[in-house]
Amino acid sequence: MSMTSIDAALAPLIARIRNASESRTPLDIRGGGTKRFYGEAAQGEAFDVTGLSGISSYEPTELVVTARCGTTLDELEATLAEKGQCLPFEPPHFGRGATVGGMVAAGLAGPSRAAVGGVRDYLLGASLLNGRGELLSFGGQVMKNVAGYDVSRVLAGSLGTLGVICEVSLKVLPMASATATLRFEIDEAQALQQLAVWSAQPLPLNASAWWAGMLVIRLRGALAAVNAARVAMGGERVDDADANAFWHGLREHDDEYFAAAHRAIESERAMRLWRLSVPATTPLLALAGEQLIEWSGAQRWLYSAAPVNRVREEVARAGGHATIFRASDKRGGVFAPLKSPLDRIHRELKKAFDPAGVFNRGRLYPDL
Amino acid sequence: MNAALPTENATALRRSEIAARRAEVVAELSTLLPPHALLWQREDTVPYECDGLTAYRQQPLVVALPETDAQVAALLRACHRLKVPVVARGAGTGLSGGALPHELGVTLSLAKFNRILKLDAAARTASVQCGVRNLAISEAAAPHGLFYAPDPSSQIACTIGGNVAENSGGVHCLKYGLTLHNVLRVKGYMIDGEAVEFGGEALDAAGLDLLPLVVGSEGMLCVITEVSVKLLPLPQTARCIMASFDDIRKAGDAVANIIGAGIIPAGLEMMDRPMTAAVEDFVHAGYDLDAAAILLCESDGTAEEVDEEIGRMLDVLTASGATRVEVSRDEAQRLKFWSGRKNAFPASGRISPDYMCMDSTIPRKRLADILLAIQQMESRYGLRCVNVFHAGDGNLHPLILFDANDADQLHRAEQFGAEILETSVKLGGTVTGEHGVGVEKLGSMCVQFSSEEREQMHAVKRAFDASELLNPGKAIPTLQRCAEGGKMHVRRGLLPFADLPRF
Numbered sequence: 001m002s003m004t005s006i007d008a009a010l011a012p013l014i015a016r017i018r019n020a021s022e023s024r025t026p027l028d029i030r031g032g033g034t035k036r037f038y039g040e041a042a043q044g045e046a047f048d049v050t051g052l053s054g055i056s057s058y059e060p061t062e063l064v065v066t067a068r069c070g071t072t073l074d075e076l077e078a079t080l081a082e083k084g085q086c087l088p089f090e091p092p093h094f095g096r097g098a099t100v101g102g103m104v105a106a107g108l109a110g111p112s113r114a115a116v117g118g119v120r121d122y123l124l125g126a127s128l129l130n131g132r133g134e135l136l137s138f139g140g141q142v143m144k145n146v147a148g149y150d151v152s153r154v155l156a157g158s159l160g161t162l163g164v165i166c167e168v169s170l171k172v173l174p175m176a177s178a179t180a181t182l183r184f185e186i187d188e189a190q191a192l193q194q195l196a197v198w199s200a201q202p203l204p205l206n207a208s209a210w211w212a213g214m215l216v217i218r219l220r221g222a223l224a225a226v227n228a229a230r231v232a233m234g235g236e237r238v239d240d241a242d243a244n245a246f247w248h249g250l251r252e253h254d255d256e257y258f259a260a261a262h263r264a265i266e267s268e269r270a271m272r273l274w275r276l277s278v279p280a281t282t283p284l285l286a287l288a289g290e291q292l293i294e295w296s297g298a299q300r301w302l303y304s305a306a307p308v309n310r311v312r313e314e315v316a317r318a319g320g321h322a323t324i325f326r327a328s329d330k331r332g333g334v335f336a337p338l339k340s341p342l343d344r345i346h347r348e349l350k351k352a353f354d355p356a357g358v359f360n361r362g363r364l365y366p367d368l
Numbered sequence: 369m370n371a372a373l374p375t376e377n378a379t380a381l382r383r384s385e386i387a388a389r390r391a392e393v394v395a396e397l398s399t400l401l402p403p404h405a406l407l408w409q410r411e412d413t414v415p416y417e418c419d420g421l422t423a424y425r426q427q428p429l430v431v432a433l434p435e436t437d438a439q440v441a442a443l444l445r446a447c448h449r450l451k452v453p454v455v456a457r458g459a460g461t462g463l464s465g466g467a468l469p470h471e472l473g474v475t476l477s478l479a480k481f482n483r484i485l486k487l488d489a490a491a492r493t494a495s496v497q498c499g500v501r502n503l504a505i506s507e508a509a510a511p512h513g514l515f516y517a518p519d520p521s522s523q524i525a526c527t528i529g530g531n532v533a534e535n536s537g538g539v540h541c542l543k544y545g546l547t548l549h550n551v552l553r554v555k556g557y558m559i560d561g562e563a564v565e566f567g568g569e570a571l572d573a574a575g576l577d578l579l580p581l582v583v584g585s586e587g588m589l590c591v592i593t594e595v596s597v598k599l600l601p602l603p604q605t606a607r608c609i610m611a612s613f614d615d616i617r618k619a620g621d622a623v624a625n626i627i628g629a630g631i632i633p634a635g636l637e638m639m640d641r642p643m644t645a646a647v648e649d650f651v652h653a654g655y656d657l658d659a660a661a662i663l664l665c666e667s668d669g670t671a672e673e674v675d676e677e678i679g680r681m682l683d684v685l686t687a688s689g690a691t692r693v694e695v696s697r698d699e700a701q702r703l704k705f706w707s708g709r710k711n712a713f714p715a716s717g718r719i720s721p722d723y724m725c726m727d728s729t730i731p732r733k734r735l736a737d738i739l740l741a742i743q744q745m746e747s748r749y750g751l752r753c754v755n756v757f758h759a760g761d762g763n764l765h766p767l768i769l770f771d772a773n774d775a776d777q778l779h780r781a782e783q784f785g786a787e788i789l790e791t792s793v794k795l796g797g798t799v800t801g802e803h804g805v806g807v808e809k810l811g812s813m814c815v816q817f818s819s820e821e822r823e824q825m826h827a828v829k830r831a832f833d834a835s836e837l838l839n840p841g842k843a844i845p846t847l848q849r850c851a852e853g854g855k856m857h858v859r860r861g862l863l864p865f866a867d868l869p870r871f
Contacts, residue, residue, distance in 0.1 A: 004859050004860055004861060004862070004863050005861075005862055005863070006862075006863050006864070006865060007862055007863070007864065008864070008865070010862065010863070010864035011864045011865065014864060056862070059731070059733070060628060061624040061625075061627050061628040061732065061733060062624075062627075062731050062732055062733065063627060064731075068862070084630055085630075107572075107577070113571065114571060117545070117549060118571070118572065120577055120580060121545065121548075121549050125861075127861040127862040130824060132820075134820040134824075135861075135862065135863070135864065136818070136820055136821045136824055137817075137818075137821065137860055137861035137862070138821065140796070140797065140798050140860070141731060141796060142729040142730065142731060142761070142762050142763075142796075142797055142798055142801070143541070143542070143729070143761040143762070143763075144537050144541065144546065144729045144758070144761050144762070144763045144798075144801035144802055145729055145798040145800075145801060146534060146535045146584045146798075146800050146801065146802055146803070146804050146805075147798045147799050147800050147805060147809070147813060147816055147817075148805070148813065148816075148817060148821075148822075148825050148843065148844060149581050149584070149585060149825050149828050149829075149844075150535070150548070150580040150581060150583070150584055151581070151824070151825070151828065153548075153577065153580035153581075154576055154577060154578065154580055154581055156577060157572070157576070157577050158576055158577075161576075162576075166862050167861065167862045173632065174630030174631070174632070175630070177630070196490050196491070199492060199601075200489065200490070200492055200512075200513065200514070200601055201513075201601050202601040202602070202603055202604055202669065202670065203601075221669075221673070222669070222672075222673045222676050222677065223676065224670065224672030224673050224675070224676045225669060225670050225672060225673040227672075228670055228672050228673075277570040277571060277572050277573075278570050279491060279493075279569040279570055280491060280571075281488070281490050281491040295571065298570060298571045299571070319568065319569045319570065320568070320569070320570040321568070321570065321573060321574040323574070335574050335575060336574035337574075338574060338575050340562065341558050341562050341564050342564070342565075342575060342578070345564075345578065345831060345832060346575055346576060348830070348831035348832070348834075349576065349828065349831045351831070352824070352827035352828055352830065352831045353824070353827075364575065364576070365575070
C-alpha cells in the first residue's frame with residue numbers, strides 16, 4: 001500500500017477553487033448527478049470532479065478500500081464482490097453513474113442501515129480540498145484512529161458544503177455466508193411491536209420493511225444462525241430471486257411504493273416524499289398519507305400533501321426529524337431547521353472550511 | 369511541561385500572579401457552587417494533578433465538582449467571562465494526559481454525574497450521566513439480556529463521558545465498533561454555558577453529523593454531561609481459541625488469513641513472548657511460554673454460530689502454522705484465557721518500576737514489520753519492550769519498561785515511544801488508536817499531519833469554542849510546537865504531483 005498517490009486531475013481543480021474563492025463564485029460540485037434531486041437547489045458554476053477517478057488501493061485482508069471520488073459505485077462494488085466483500089450499508093445509487101464521492105456527500109444508506117451502521121460508520125479517512133484549495137487528509141486506512149478530530153466522518157451527509165471530497169478510505173466487510181427473507185401478514189402496530197421484540201434478541205436481523213399490511217424481514221449472517229432464526233421466527237419464506245428484487249427496489253426507490261410516490265409528486269404539486277428519522281420504538285405517526293417503515297421502525301417514508309410544519313411538528317414530538325426527500329415544492333426547507341447553538345456551529349464550521357462560501361452554497365441550508 | 373523560568377524572582381512573581389488569579393476565580397465560583405464542591409488548597413487538589421499518564425503533573429488552579437446541570441452551565445458562563453481555561457475530567461484513567469490540569473485553569477470533575485437516567489429495554493438504549501462507569505452500564509443492562517459493547521481495559525473504573533471524549537475502543541471493537549458506533553446522543557454545554565445536544569434518539573440527526581467530531585474531541589469542543597448509548601443483545605455464548613506460533617511473522621499472517629477467510633472474530637488479540645511470560649507469572653493461566661507469539665481468537669453468538677466459526681478459525685490457524693491450539697471448554701476457561709491479556713498492564717507493572725504504554729495502529733499486514741523494528745529499537749535505546757496487540761484491528765500496545773527515577777531512562781523511553789509512533793505513521797498507520805493524543809503525543813501529531821491539516825483542526829475547534837478555553841494546549845499541536853520539535857511530516861494520501869525532494 002503506497003502512502004501517497006499522484007493524480008494529475010487535482011491540479012486544475014485546485015487552481016479553479018482558488019480563483020472561485022478569490023472571486024466568491026459559487027461552485028456546484030458534480031459527480032454522477034444521480035442525487036441532484038436531493039437537498040436544496042444547487043447553485044453556481046458546474047464543478048465536475050469525475051476526472052478524479054479510480055481505486056487507489058484495495059487490500060482485502062485489511063478490509064479497507066481507498067477510492068477517488070469519481071469512481072463509480074458500480075466499479076467499486078464489482079471490485080469488492082470479486083473478493084467476496086461488500087459495502088454492508090447498501091448505499092443507494094439512484095441511477096447509472098453514481099459515484100463514491102456522491103455516496104459520501106449524500107450520506108444515504110439502504111435497508112440494512114439499522115443493523116450494520118451508515119456511511120459515516122464505514123468511513124476511515126478522506127482527502128478533501130478546502131476553500132483555500134489546500135489538499136487535506138484526515139483519518140486514514142486503519143479501523144482504530146483517534147489522532148485529531150474525526151473530520152472525515154463529518155463529510156458523510158455534508159452535501160459537499162465543507163469541501164471537495166477527493167478520495168475516501170472505507171471499511172469493507174465479507175459478504176455474509178447466508179441470507180433469507182421472510183414475510184408476515186400483520187398490521188403496522190403489530191409489525192412495530194414484533195420488530196422491537198426481535199431486535200432485543202441475538203438474531204441476525206439485517207433489514208425490515210412494512211407496507212400495506214405486509215412485514216418483510218431479511219436475515220443475514222452465518223448459515224447456522226440464519227437457519228436457527230428462520231425456525232424461531234416463523235413467517236413465510238420468500239424465494240431468493242423475488243427477495244433480491246424486493247430489497248433492491250427498496251434500496252433504489254424503484255419498487256411499487258416509491259414508484260407510486262414519484263407519480264403522486266408529479267401529479268400533485270403539494271405532494272412530498274418525506275424521510276422521517278425517528279426512534280425505532282415510536283408508535284404509529286398520525287399523519288395523513290402513505291407510510292412505509294424501514295430500519296426496524298427508525299426510518300419511515302411518507303408521501304403526503306400534509307403541510308410541512310404539520311409533519312415536522314409531529315415527528316419532532318416523537319424525538320426525530322423530517323426531511324423532504326423528493327418534491328417539486330420544497331418551501332419550508334428540505335432539512336429540519338437547526339436550533340441554537342447547532343445553527344451557529346454549522347455556520348462557523350462552514351467558514352472554517354470554506355471561508356468564501358463557494359462549495360455547494362445553500363444545498364444543505366439556505367444560509368450555509 | 370513548564371518551561372523553566374529564568375530566575376527565582378520570576379518564579380516568585382509567577383506564583384503571586386497565580387495566587388491572585390486563584391483568589392479571584394474562587395471568589396467568583398463560590399457564589400455558584402456549594403463550599404464542598406470547590407477545592408483549591410494544595411492538599412485537596414493533589415489527586416487531580418495527573419490522570420493515568422502519571423509522568424506529567426500539574427497543580428490545577430481550582431478543582432470544581434458540580435452536582436447539577438445548572439451548576440455546570442453557571443460555572444462555564446463564569447469561566448468564559450473571566451477567560452479561565454476549563455479542563456473536564458471523568459475518572460482520570462486516561463492514558464495520554466488529556467485531563468492534565470492547566471496551571472491557570474479550572475479542573476471540572478464530573479464525578480458526581482453518576483446516575484443512570486433511563487434504561488429502555490424495548491428501545492435497547494440507555495441514557496446515563498457522563499460520570500457513570502463503563503461497566504456499570506452493562507451491569508444495569510444485563511438483567512434485560514443486553515450489554516454496552518465497547519470494553520476498554522479500564523472499564524471497571526473509566527466513565528462513559530471519558531470514553532466519549534477519547535472514542536475508546538476495547539478488545540471487541542473489531543466486531544462491535546468503537547464508542548462512536550455505539551453512541552446515539554451526547555448532551556452537554558458549550559464554553560459559554562449554552563446547552564447543546566449532538567445526535568439524537570433516532571439513527572441520524574438533521575444537518576451535518578457532528579457526533580463524530582464531538583466523540584474523540586478530548587474535551588476541546590464542549591463539556592459532556594449526558595450520553596445515550598445503544599445496547600446490544602447479549603450473545604448467547606462465547607468461546608475462545610488460544611493458538612501458539614513459533615514465529616511472529618506466522619502469527620501476523622494468521623491474523624490476515626482469518627480476516628481474508630471472511631471471518632470477523634469478536635476478539636483477535638496477540639501477545640509476544642516477553643509479554644506472555646510477564647502475564648503468566650501474574651495470572652497462571654497456562655500460557656505457552658515457548659511460543660514466539662500467542663493469538664487469542666474469540667467467537668460469540670448462538671451456539672450453532674460459534675461452533676461453525678470456531679471450526680473455521682481452527683482450520684485457518686492450523687493451516688497458518690500454529691504449533692498448538694486450544695479451545696476454551698467452558699466460561700471459566702475462556703475467562704482464564706483472557707485473564708492474562710486483560711492484566712497485561714498490571715503484569716508489566718510487576719516486572720518493571722515503570723512502563724510507558726504506546727497506542728499506535730498500523731495496517732494489520734505490517735504487524736511483523738513493526739515488531740521487528742521495535743526489537744531493534746530495544747537494543748538502540750537499551751530498554752526492554754513487551755507487546756500486546758489488538759491484532760484484529762492493528763492496534764498495538766507496546767509497553768516500554770523503564771525506571772522513572774533515572775532521568776536518562778525516562779528520556780530514552782520517551783524517545784523510544786516517539787520512534788514507535790513515527791514508524792507506525794510511516795507504515796501507513798496512526799499515532800493513536802484509542803488512547804487519544806492528550807499531551808503525550810503532541811509531538812507525534814506533527815509527523816502525522818501537515819501544518820494545513822493541523823490549522824484546519826484548530827479552525828474546527830474555534831468553530832465550537834472561539835475563546836479556546838476548553839482544554840487548551842491538548843490534542844492538536846501549534847505550528848510553533850511542531851517547528852521547534854523539528855519533526856518532518858510524513859506525506860500520505862492523494863497528491864496533485866510528486867513531492868519535491870527536500871533535504
